[in-house]
Amino acid sequence: MQIGELVAFLLYATLLATPVAGSIALLGSIQRGMGAFQRVAEALRLEVEGDGLPPGHSDRADTPEGSDRDRAATVEIRGVTFSYEPSRRVLDDVNFTVHSGDQVALVGRSGSGKSTLLALIERFYEPDNGMIVIDGTEASRLHLSAHRRRIAFVEQGAPIMHGTVRENLTYARPHATEEQIEHAVELAGFTDVLDRLDGGLEAQVGEHGQSLSGGERQRLAIARALLTEPELLLLDEPTSNLDPLSEAAISQTLRKLRGRCTVIVAAHRYSTIRDVDKVVVISDGRVEAMGTHAELTTSSSYYRELARDTVAASA
Ligand SMILES: Nc1ncnc2c1ncn2[C@@H]1O[C@H](COP(=O)(O)OP(=O)(O)O)[C@@H](O)[C@H]1O
Ligand SMILES: [Mg+2]
Numbered sequence: 001m002q003i004g005e006l007v008a009f010l011l012y013a014t015l016l017a018t019p020v021a022g023s024i025a026l027l028g029s030i031q032r033g034m035g036a037f038q039r040v041a042e043a044l045r046l047e048v049e050g051d052g053l054p055p056g057h058s059d060r061a062d063t064p065e066g067s068d069r070d071r072a073a074t075v076e077i078r079g080v081t082f083s084y085e086p087s088r089r090v091l092d093d094v095n096f097t098v099h100s101g102d103q104v105a106l107v108g109r110s111g112s113g114k115s116t117l118l119a120l121i122e123r124f125y126e127p128d129n130g131m132i133v134i135d136g137t138e139a140s141r142l143h144l145s146a147h148r149r150r151i152a153f154v155e156q157g158a159p160i161m162h163g164t165v166r167e168n169l170t171y172a173r174p175h176a177t178e179e180q181i182e183h184a185v186e187l188a189g190f191t192d193v194l195d196r197l198d199g200g201l202e203a204q205v206g207e208h209g210q211s212l213s214g215g216e217r218q219r220l221a222i223a224r225a226l227l228t229e230p231e232l233l234l235l236d237e238p239t240s241n242l243d244p245l246s247e248a249a250i251s252q253t254l255r256k257l258r259g260r261c262t263v264i265v266a267a268h269r270y271s272t273i274r275d276v277d278k279v280v281v282i283s284d285g286r287v288e289a290m291g292t293h294a295e296l297t298t299s300s301s302y303y304r305e306l307a308r309d310t311v312a313a314s315a
Pocket of ligand 1: 084090108110111114115116
């Protein structure tokens with residue numbers, strides 16, 4: 001090859017490299033785009049939840065319109081039976097009452113049905129038998145949105161999304177004032193975390209809130225729940241796998257909430273159970289015993305055994 005040809009070849013090869021690399025990168029983005037599109041399409045195909053009213057039943061005046069924000073709900077669980085699959089009962093004739101402003105802990109081994117009971121109260125499912133009565137009205141007679149407006153639910157694992165702290169806090173109440181935000185943050189014991197974060201409310205929390213610790217995510221989720229000023233707060237194992245500092249912060253939050261809103265908490269830490277008004281012990285979907293921690297410790301051998309295996313171990 002002549003030197004001239006070689007130079008020309010190298011020149012053309014270099015010129016060609018850029019568009020080829022570009023096309024390959026483009027293929028990559030098309031692939032990613034298709035993936036994302038499929039996920040969006042999946043979400044769009046999901047069945048839309050109805051209003052939750054029985055057929056032929058129109059929304060009635062018992063919808064708590066603009067209900068008084070300071071109220072705490074009374075919750076009655078009456079003979080609730082439920083199964084996900086017909087062959088296996090997950091809850092069997094569960095009965096108990098939570099008075100307005102009280103705090104009740106659900107304790108029981110993993111798989112006993114605590115999360116399921118919380119899901120039924122939130123009405124992600126309807127009971128097969130029995131009913132959930134809130135302030136004297138059967139929950140299933142209320143519009144789902146009216147029912148859920150009164151309740152805040154902090155799920156196990158407290159999902160936090162990509163975005164700022166403020167976005168994560170306010171998505172259930174987008175028009176919250178700065179004062180309301182500050183108050184919720186304070187109640188949830190998140191103030192010191194906020195002070196530490198670079199940018200405060202505008203700090204980015206990262207994908208799934210990964211720039212926060214588990215306990216900080218949990219407290220942020222609780223602040224978000226409290227910002228809606230619920231009449232009933234449902235917490236699913238808020239202190240599992242938490243550092244002692246976060247655990248103490250959550251115990252303190254529960255103390256501050258006393259009397260303000262009704263709380264039902266699936267719990268297994270002594271720090272949570274110690275102070276509640278009533279502990280409901282669930283075993284295989286049935287209520288095994290009920291009472292305060294002190295009462296149960298003397299009266300229920302099942303509770304003592306459970307406490308030895310789970311509660312005491314983590315206290
Ligand atoms: N979506 C579901 N579909 C089928 N079975 C489920 C579902 N969720 C929970 N279960 C079953 O219901 C039982 C109670 O679960 P759960 O309420 O999560 O218990 P807990 O919160 O006390 O650990 C378990 O046996 C579990 O396997
Ligand atoms: Mg659970």
